[in-house]
Amino acid sequence: MARKKRKVKSMSLARHWRLQDERYKLIGRECAACGKKLFPTRDICPHCGSRDLKPYRFAGRGEIYSYSTIYQPPAGYEGFVPYTVALIRLDEGPLITAQLTDVDREGVEIGQRVEMVTRRLREYGPEGLIVYGYKFRPVLKG
Amino acid sequence: MKPNREVGIIGYGAYIPRYRIRADEILRVxxxxDSIHLEEKSVPGLDEDTITMAIEAARNALKRAAIDPQEIGAVWVGSESKPYAVKPTATIVAEALGATPHTNAADWEFACKAGTEAMQAAIGFVGSGMAKYALAIGVDTAQGRPGDQLEYTASAGGAAFIIGPKEESLAYLEGSYSYVSDTPDFFRRPHQYYPQHGHRFTGEPAYFKHTYCAAQHLMEELGYTPRDYAMVVFHQPNSKFPRRVAQRLGFTEEQLKPGFLVEVIGNAYAGSSPLGFAAALDEAQPGDRILLVSFGSGAGSDALTFTATEQIVKNDDTLLRVRDYISRRREIDYGTYCRYRDNLNNH
Incomplete structure (x- = not known):
C-alpha cells in the first residue's frame, strides 16, 4: 500500500461521510412516477423528470458489461495496481462503475455474474481516513 | 452461568479471505x-481488513437469521487488529449492515478470545431483555513477525453470531463459564506492529491450563462428560494444542474434526474458535451438543455449550458455509504475501 503522508482535509471527511449510504449499502433511488431504479442517487429522474424519488436499496448483484485493467492509477490507488474496473449492469437496471476484487486479470469476462462486497477503497496515508465502499467479485454461490 | 431468559444463536456467518500461502513456502524462505504441522494459512487481500471481513461474516449471519437489521440492539466486534487505534470498528460494521443508529456498538479486546467475549456479552444483553437481538463477531487479520514461528500460522478470517430468544434459535445456550488469570504468555505493546510471545511458556501455564479448566468447570456445572457432546471446538493456535487438550479432557478426534480448521486456514486469532464453531454448526444436526472453548493470551478461556435445534437445518443453497470459503483458494508465493501484508513497509 502507498504510505505517502497525505492528510485528509475536513471537507473530504464530510464528502466521504455523505456518500456512506451509496458506498456501504448500495442505496440509490426509485422513481415513484415511472418506477425506474437509479444509481447513484439523483434529485430528478433522468427518465421522466419526476422529483418524487424514494431511497431504494439494490440487492448488489449484476453482470459485467465491460471492463478495463488499470496500470496508471489516480492518486491514492497506487497500492492496488494492476486492478480491474468494470461497468456492471445491476439486476435492477442501472449501469455502475466499480473496481473488481478477488479476481485475476485473466479470469474476467463480459457477462460474468458478480456481487457487491464492501472493501477498502483507499486510505489517506497511515494517519488519515480509511475509505470503505462497494467493489464487485464473481458470485460465490447461488 | 446463563441468563434468566433463555437465549440462543438465531443466525451465524463466516468469512475467510481467498488467498493462501503454504507453510512450506514460508519454510523455504x-x-x-524443523517441522511443519499445517498445510497453509489464509491471507487477506490488499483491500481487506478486520472491518471488511466482519461486514461479510455479519451479512452472512443476517441472511441466515432473516431479520431486519434495525432490530439488532448491539453490534460488538472482538479483534486485536483494529484498522483504527481510535475509532470503533463496530460503528462502520453497524452502518454497513443497516443497523444504525438505534443500536449499541463497541469493540472488544482480549487477544484471541475477544470474539467469545463479545458473544458472552451479547448473551447477557439479550438474556437481560436489554435487546431483542445482539450481534457478536470474532475477527482478525493476525500479525506474526516475519521469520517468527507465528508467521506460519497467523492468518485472517472471522465469524459472526446473532444472539436472540431461545425459541427462535438454531442452537440454544445451555451455559457458559470463564476462567482467567494474569499470565503474560503473549502480548503486544502500543504502537508495536508484531506481538511478543513466550515460546514454551504459551503452552502449559497459558493455553492448556485455561482451556482445560474452563471446559472442565462448565461440564461439571452442567453435569456433562465429553460423551454428552457431538462436537468440540477449541482455539487453534497450531494443530498440536487443541488436539492435546481435547485428549486430556477425554474428547475423541471425531468430536474435534468438524471444527478443526487450523491445518487449512491457520490461526485467525479472535476469529479462530468462532470460525471453528461456525464450521461445527454447518455440520450439526438437531439435538447435537457442541462445546466451544476459546483462549486469549494474557490469559483466559470462555467455554460455552450450545445445543442445536430443529432450525439448524436450512435447505438454502445460497447460504455460504465455512467450507465454501475454505475451498475458494488462490495460492500466492512469499513475495506476493509480503506485498499483501505490507511487510516491505513494516520494517
Missing part, C-alpha cells in the same frame, strides 16, 4: 522451524 526462512528455514526457521
Amino acid at each position: 526462512w528455514k526457521s522451524i
